Amino acid sequence: MTLLIAVLSGFVLAPMAPVVHRALGRHAGWAIALLPASLAALFLALASRGGGAVAESHAWMPGLGADLDLRLDGLSLLMATLIAGIGAAIFVYAGGYLAGHRHLGRIYAYLLMFMASMLGVVLADNLIVLFVFWELTSISSYLLIGFEHADAKARKSALQALLVTGLGGLAILAGALMLGSAAGDMRISNLSLHRETIREHALYAPIVLLLVFGAFTKSAQFPFHFWLPSAMAAPTPVSAYLHSSTMVKAGIYLLARLTPALGESELWNGLLTWFGAATMLVGAWLAFRQTVLKLILAYSTVSALGTIVMALGVGTTYAVEAAIVFLLAHAFYKGALFMVAGAIDHETGEKDVTALGELRRSMPLLAGASALAALSMAGVPPMVGFIAKELAIKSLLPDTDLGREGYALAAMFVASAALGVAVALRVGFAPFFGATRETKREAHEPGLSLLLGPGVLALLGLGAAVAPGALATPLVEPAASAALGAQAHPHVALWHGWNLALALSAAAVVLGVVLFRAQWAIVGAGGAASRALDAIGPSRVYEHVLAAVLGIADAQTRALQSGSLRRYAFITFGVIVLAVAATFALRTPLERLPDFGDARPYEIGLVFLILIGAWFTAVARNRLAAIAGLGLVGYGIAIIFVLFGAPDLALTQVCIETLAVVLLVLVFYMLPDFRTFSTRAQKARDLLVALAGGAAMAGLVLVVADHRPDMTVSDFYATNSLPRAYGRNVVNVILVDFRALDTLGEIVVLVVAAVGVYALMKLDPTTREGAPTPAGKGGEG
Template identity: 50%
Template sequence: MGIITSILSGFALAFIAPVLYRFGRGATGWIVAMLPLGLAAYFSSLIPQVCSGEVITESFRWIPSLGINLSFYLDGLSLLFALLISSIGALILIYAGRYLSGHPCLGRFYLYILMFMASMLGVVLADNLITLFVFWELTSLSSYFLIGFEHDRHESRAAALQALLVTGIGGLALLAGFILLGQTGESLELSNLLNSGDAIRNHQLYTPILLLVLAGAFTKSAQVPFHFWLPSAMEAPTPVSAYLHSATMVKAGIYLLARLSPVLGGTDLWLYSLTTAGAATMVVGAYMAIQQSNLKLILAYSTVSVLGILTMLLGLGTELAIKAAMVFLVGHVLYKAALFLVAGAVDHETGTRDVNRLGGLWRAMPITAIAAGLAALSMSGLPPFFGFIGKELFYEAGLTVQSAAHLLTGVSMLTGMLLFVAAGMAGIRPFIGRQYILHKKPHEPPVSLWLGPVLLAGSGLACGVAPGLVDTSLVAPAVSAIIGHPVPVKLALWHGLNPALVIGTITVAGGLGLFAVRSRLIKVLSPLSNVVVLSPTYLYKRSLDGLMAIASLQARIIQSGYQRYYLLIIFTVTAALVLYTLISLGGLHGPVNLSNIQFYEAGLAALILMGALLSILTNSRFTAVAALGVVGYSVALIYIIYGAPDLATTQILIETLTVILFVLVVYHLPIFSKFSSVAARIRDALISLFAGGTMTALVLKATNVQFHPTISSYFAENSVPLAHGRNIVNVILVDFRALDTLGEITVLAVAGIGVYALLKLKLKPEGV
């Protein structure tokens, strides 16, 4: 029960948080942070168990007939991610409470971000693929809310929509891939699929499965050419960027690739698609990063680059590469989240994120500056930081591949140098050198704004100096989970004089050189980037515009905006389809039993007919409504005659309310007049006769056909024993067919809100 409780508690707190905020105000961040802190403690307590190779599973039936269960699976890989999500979540909540203090929607912010945290935990802990998918989509959804948090700004909304569309389309592909995977592997549970990798890889559906899953993972983890949504997502408040768009959500794709590599990995297709996409992404990301002047954009593009590195390493799939990927991932989370939070603090204190206007801040904000420096050094891959160990392993993994090792190493070195420059620009440059004149005089921010960066950057240093803190406890189980058998991991700062160290040194030297000439470099390269790298954004915009154009064209054709035409089309089409079916199935032939009609039934029919005729012939609205009332009440009487009191009561109540509604609107209606021409009226009369006649034929036929009696007799027999009710109509509504009713009342609710919106919005006509 531990795993599901940990996830559900996140959702529960999410929905309580806005209320909590009303009472907790400024302290709310600290209060809600207790939950992820507790979760982190819980997950830490599982480390010994998981280290010994144990896998913790939990399962609840959901839709067993389809093999869909709410099941969870916790091994080394899940544990590593769960720990990162919960512990960084706590720091982010503390930070956000201060960073966004005074924001009118802060309560809602806690809701969104806790919902995200719980969903993300669900993604990494899910066993069933459909469960995983549901949580996956929930992270996209909460990301949408968080990017669009400043919803009164157009850029925010556009960026949120872009992220949702890109990851959403990927999500659909992923769902298709999961379903195929489930059919091929004959189970939707990851725990089963992990053992049937060979069968799946040799199956003819392997290629479509892999491509669909990759579409999901690549869009989520911002691989080229889907990388463009991530920099746009920087419209989100900085804590969100730190949490979702660098530390956790964008790693969901990486998690998925890692998770499925025992199932789908190890083939040529896997190798080439992942390494190509990864290598392209890491170069493009790093290259774009150094061209930015906005702190957050530098960090965003460098995140894209790192996601590329991780994808490439997972694609290589060797033991060394997987080890490198996990170490790099942890290192990246620590320094990148710290740098994002620092960027937020700098923005908070100075009012700008433009690196060209920031300098010498270390005097005013020494603690922040130290955190930034530590994180930036780790990002640059300098010893004794954890980033150094990750980078060494990364180069080593590249050197040991069989083919194209030189190319790969060259590309990796280029990326390394560019990331070095980006680290200097984002983490060092704003704090050293001369000070610029700013609108705000910067101060050291309060503890909640520097606690996160200091802890994160400090951990980056601690893990570098003493890699024993994490190697056997966290990294080894994760690597073992990806490889599929236990792998010992022993990390050390000093590997001896080896090629990776030489390459690392060259990278640092090259990075220093590039950093010195970066302004000239940017000038030279900028025309190029407009052509090559911006094109996905352009394509996205064009396809979105195209979609809108098609939609409005279609709306112009189908949606006339006149109710009479809608009714005309609906009645004609329905009647024609019914008539076609009746004729094609021979329904118009056969005996029609019109005997044993009682006199009162005939009387009611006559009453209905007269009411209907009067309502269309009269010149007074009141007469028309009263005549329609006659029709309605007569129908209710028919229900009573045929023994359906529930239906009759409902009909009578609805008729009554309709009259009242009419009374409410009658004063607003224009004077009664005839708009339609004689020809139009004749056309309408013909159509209504046609529709009415067809329905009559259908009803006559239906009463003469003997249906299979099982359903109604089943309801009649089981109403009392199964559902404890003697009113079968009600039992069907609230028990046997309760899901239908739930759908119906939801539609009702939407309709009610729609009416409210129509009446209250008072939309201005176009062009005014």
């Protein structure tokens, strides 16, 4: 039960968050933060109890093989602790950042929903459950990005994120179902037991492609990275939470989770390694080019995510350990830097790094947190970012077990790390040092709620490296073991001895400082080419695809939903005629021409009479003649019912027909007489359509009258009518006894129609004040 409660508590509290906000005002953030804080403590306590993974299973949809399986193992523990722990900081931060915002309560609710969904993703041990929570994170992310919904850009960005990650979600669903059927097991923790079966399965390649695609969209891998910078339209607490430390790591989590089952194949490793490496480099360059604080951080997040994916792709013990350490380090420093950026924006009103400088005098504490986080990002000791970078380089160097391509990857890594150093200096140091700049608002130290989050995360980045035994190793070791499917011994320590990795790491820092000094010159030189690439970049592709889809929808709607009643009728009848005709052509060879057979002369006469009535109605030039024709048809059909053993139908038909004729005469009295609207050619065309429809239906009668339906139901009613329902009229017994509920439904329909008639009679749109708006009445007409 524990894990289920942990996952669901966020969903339960979410709708109450606005109430909490109203009751506690500006302290609400602190109060709500108690939930994630206690969840983080709970996860750590569960893990420290030892004895392997905590698992539980609840029946959910057993017919589909989807049980609510939850499992807390090493990898889940790392993710869940980050989600809940950073979540606690975010709630406090959001309370300060959005203080006084009209919809602050709402954002608490969305954040809680998101947190619970995210916990569901990392704790799910069933592919279907994972998919459901995965989609929930996309939906709550949509709500959070579009939080400022009055802003068109926010709406557009939210939709973009939803479409991209939603498309990935569909791929995940398809991949998960295929994977489940290939393995014969929906339980994720069992998948690695079937790894040989999965590997040999014909669907292995599609499974990998679909799941990797889904993970790439979520974790903003090239070429799907473009939604992440757009998502910066969200308020900063959201960016700090979803788009740096948690949601974007869901894709990475999935890849790490499935590595034991799907990994170690050329396809898997190749996809992850090279797409990851490309993302790492592209993201680093795009971040280097930016001047808006949040965008710099967004692109550098893309770069970091690429690094982790690349390391998972390399797939050696060393590389996977590096990926996990990198994930932890990145969550700390990027969460902190986002919150710093938000605090700067909050206190000074500036978003652009070029407009900021010398803020350390006015906000020394924030400057300290920022500097620590930036050091970790730059990979400088004694920060955990340094350890992550060391491990990453080491795993790429060929003296481990990677071949020649390791050099290429290591070169790419060092290049992007150098860009990362420059970016870290730009966002973490530049705003606080250098020349004083005039800011929109006079800068001063932000309050405790804005300082706490970045401060704690920055210090954690330091603590994880200085005292790895306290937090880093207990989180990283089981996580890496789970991702490897074997015991890992990550060497989380600052000093690894004099080696090539240390030299390269140092080189990256030095190169980064140089790049930082020359940043605007380089961007100016490379900017034109880079901008030219933007024109054909993936975000343009997205826009074109979106425009094309909307265009098709538009054209189709214009063609089908023309607003012309006659066109609708033509389309409907056309489809019916074609469908019936096609079925005839394919399925029913007409063996012999049917004849009138045993038809008696008076029957022929009757049918002839009804047809004349129908003809008369169709061509009548005045209303009364048409009504007379209709009456002839109705009464004639009643006689047919009499002749063929349906006296009840005949009775009903006569009553209804009489009522209908009276009503028609009454109502038509208020309407104008017939006019001629159509030309002769139009009438000929309509006649053709009508005759085709009639012919199709006539053919249908010929077929169904030959076909003997299954009589089980009819015989049941006939034989049980008297013994069980004590009625001699089988048709009546069916209506009032066997199918009495259906008849009740029918009566309800009639009552609704009667109420509608009454309401319409009372409504006089021409004279009444406050009558329905034209639009409303247009809808009715």
